[in-house]
Structures are given as structure tokens and as C-alpha cells.
Amino acid sequence: MIASENGKDEVRVLRGRCVVPGVAEGEALVTRDAISGWGGIDSRTGTIVETRHELRGVSFAGKVLVFPGAKGSSGWSNAFHLTRSLGVAPAAMLFNQMSTKLALGAVVTRSPSMTAFDQDPLAEIETGDWVRVDADRGLVEIRKRRATV
């Protein structure tokens, strides 16, 4: 769905299911690689450290993290929990593949989170887009980067 605001900014809307309630917005960080928690991120900086990950060296702190799902160790939730303790958690999380690692990790990170979208967020959202996540209402608003430049 494409809406128009002030006749200029193009706003796309995705609908999905609330995983963690709340409202947040920020710049999107999108990856097609699943994310490992323990051994895959540095909880002190919110940086992806997994070798061969396309976002290796990139921090998700304060970003709307858009990714396919979680993989790896059962330490996933604790690794993301620590990012909240240390102030480098993602602003929000949008993902496709539900799992216990991700559900628990999102809950304890306490970032508004959503899944089960009507359109694929990996296709609709690009890194740098401005994204508003209203998990309470099941809405994601995407302002394309090119419209704001």
C-alpha cells in the first residue's frame, strides 16, 4: 500500500503481528542473513561480529533491525538482553521466521517487534529508510531514503 503525505513523502505501510508491544522509529538496517546472538554479536557495542555475515562490523544500536530470523546458540536472548543493559539495543525488530530464540530475545530486549507481515519486509525496506514501528496497532510505516534526501 502506498500513501501520500503532503503530496511529497511516499509512505509505504506493512501490516503484521505484534511480538513485543510498543512504538519506536529509526533508520532501517536490513540484512538477508540470519543473526546469531552468542558468538554472533558484540553485546557491548551492538555490533555483528560473525565471520562471513554481510553486516560484520556494523552496529544495530538504535536502528530498526530488519532480518530473516535467529540462528545459533541458546545464548541468543542473553546476548540481546545485554545490549539493552548496555544501551545499544536495536530501536525495533522486524523479522520473518519465528523461533523461541527470537521471541524470547525480543521480549527481554524490550524493543517493539513484529513478524508475520502481509508483504516481505526484506523486500520492502532498504537500509537507510526511515521506519516507524507501531507494534500495538500492527503497523510499519516506511519512508524511503530517496524521498528524504
Next chain:
Amino acid sequence: MRLTDDEQAMLDGRDGPAVQRAMDLLLRYGRALGAERLVETNNVVASISATTPFMRDYARQRGGMDGVFSEFSLDSDDVVPIPRVRAFTTHVQLGFDPGNAALMGVDEQTVRFYQQGEAYITGLGVQATNTCTPYQVGNIPTRGEHCAWMESSAVIYCNSVIGARTNTEGRESVGAAMLTGRIPYWGYHLDENRRGTHHIQLAVPVESTADWGLLGYWIGEQVQDRVPVVEGIGKLPNLARLKHFGASASSSGGVEMYHLVGVTPEAPSVAQAFGGNYPVAQLRYGERERRDAWEKLNHTGRDTQVDYVMLGCPHYTIEQIWEAARLLEGRKVHADCELWIFTPRAIKSLADRNGYTRIIEDAGGHLLTDSCSAMSRAAPKGTRVVALDSAKQAHYLPAILGVQAWFGDLAECIDAACTGRWNGGLS
């Protein structure tokens, strides 16, 4: 989510603030999953310990171990007194071996803090088994039993080999489970999610422990987190082989459940393993696939001079320690190499009595407990090249320690320890 009267009473605070926080977390977690209800469990595998400097400082500033438990095991906003646990709970591996802290480069202050923490943990009624292989040391659930386990290699063993039921839980959900005796009824607790999705036909013999690790590593890459059904097994695998197979498949792909036709309890036949599912893929494991797995596991190996040999991932069985001791007896670990073998503390006490620890130590090796190099990030000083008989460890260690890794079988690893050279290869 639907709660029973008992669960609602816990949520309303009948059993005190910690149980209230636990039930609140289970509710938030269950809703996130889309679960409809909770299920009773009396079998939890958990991490509670605080072995990092961050956790130590957190405890000092925020209410001691109750503060650590409230935050990192219950996701509670405030510090609440933690009562004794309700469900039988065994502890997973730690960030170091308290009995070999100096060898692992851990300072005394951290060891003292850990010891206080261990007294706290056992005081709650949690078993200080400190292993990734709870099923070796007194935690063997019954087939069909609902469990709440952490540790991916234990989860896959629990579901597949034992036929008990667990998802891959995390530190907070098992914290809530041990206080309430509940976990969300979702995923592998339900019959329909335990059925096979992919059919794997073996076209080469899979017999040794190394063979099973290679097969697991390849299957994990193929099926990711789905449920493989493996057909064509010749020689019956023992505990060590299935332990290695599951750890490999859960590392390369995140497999939490598999079926070996004619071997594992929910797969007396191919049809029963699939339970009416139509296989989404038919795959063949032959010589080329085996070589592919071996090459992936050895892709960081370049230098043949080996500084460190680590065995015991997942933690060694007494049978594996016996095998290692037989291969080591009368030999010496090379002056430029170190050998560390990891096992649960309960099995080490048996190895001590059996004389295996002495054989390993006489050769210049060490038998450690409670941890491993991936968990502790500890290796002998100056290690550049590691030899391993574990596909899981070969998967993780190059990223965690920045080392080169060689993967091979036990005999190749013992040979590397005694010669300081890697002479292994795909047989």
C-alpha cells in the same frame, strides 16, 4: 493465552514476587510466540552463573546474585528475593573451569566470585552439573516428558535421541520455568512440529565419531532448522556419535530435532518419521557431500604446526576418555603443544578413580571440567593453530579466538598433540 487457576494464582502473586515475575515473563514470551497455553515441566537445563567481569560488577552494584537472577533470569525491573526452585534443574557449562582457573588464565578474584555464586545456585536447589551434556550425568528425561532446556547440542539430543520434548530455551525462560514449573506449549512440544521435513539417504558408510560429525555438519547446512530424516544407517551409533552428530547439525544449521530411521524412538519407519508430511526435499549423502563437509570444517587450517589440541566438545563421555587414555598411554605431549580434554565434573571423578586422569597428566595433558575453549574464550597462551575432533568447536573457535582449526578424529588429534604436527586428512 489461557492460564489454569494455579498459573493465574502465580501471576497474581500467591507464591511471592519472584514467581509473579516469572509468570509475567512466561506470558509475554508465550504471547510473542503465539502460544495458546503453558505446559507443566519438571525438567530444566539452565544457566544462572555469573563468570564474566560484567556480571560480577553488576552483582556488586545491583543486589548481589538475587539482582543478577532478577534481571538476567527473570527480566524483572526490580530486584526480588529468589526462592528455591520448584522444578528439577541442572546447570549448563560455565565460562571457565574453577578447578583449573590458573591454567585458563582466570584471576583468583573471579574464581572467588564464582564460588560464592555456586553456593547461591546450589542453595536454590539447582544441580551444579555444569555441563552441556546433562543427559550424561543424571538428567535423562522420560520419552515424551516436557522439558525446558538450554544448550543447542543438548536440546537436539533431548528431542531426537531421548524422545523428550523441548525447544531451545534461553537464560530468562529457563529462569522462569524453574520457579513456576511451566514453559510455553509451542514448537517441539507439539506432535505436528516433530515430524520429518527432509529425507536424507546415506550412500556412504557413516561409522566413526568423526563420520557422524561430518554428516551432522552437512545436514545442518542443507536443512537449516527443519527436521531431517536419515535413512540407510549401517552400524548402530553410540552415545558419543549421536552427541557429536547433533552438536554438528545444530551448529551449522540450527537443527533441534532429527530422526534416524530404525534408531531414534520416533522413527521406527520412514513413514512414521514423516508422520504424513510430504518430504520437502530428497537428499543424498555420498562421498562428495562428505568431502564438502570436511573441507568446510578445515577451511581455516593452513599451518601444520599445531599449538593446541582440544577434546571434549560436547563434553567427553567416560568411554571417550578411556579411548583417549589408551591412545596416550606411554606417549608424551609435544613440548610445543598442549592438550586439554573437557568432561563433566562427575565424569572426571570417575576418570580420577579409573586412573585415566593420571595417564593423561603423565603424558603432559590436562583433564578439565565445567567449560570448553569456546565458552571460556581460553586457550593456551600464544595458540595459533588448534586441532579438534569436534565439528562444533571447529565451527566456532576460528571466529571466537581468531585461530586456525584442523578437524579430524581422536587418533589424529592425539597424534597431533604428541608430534606437534597435523598429519590428518579425509580417509
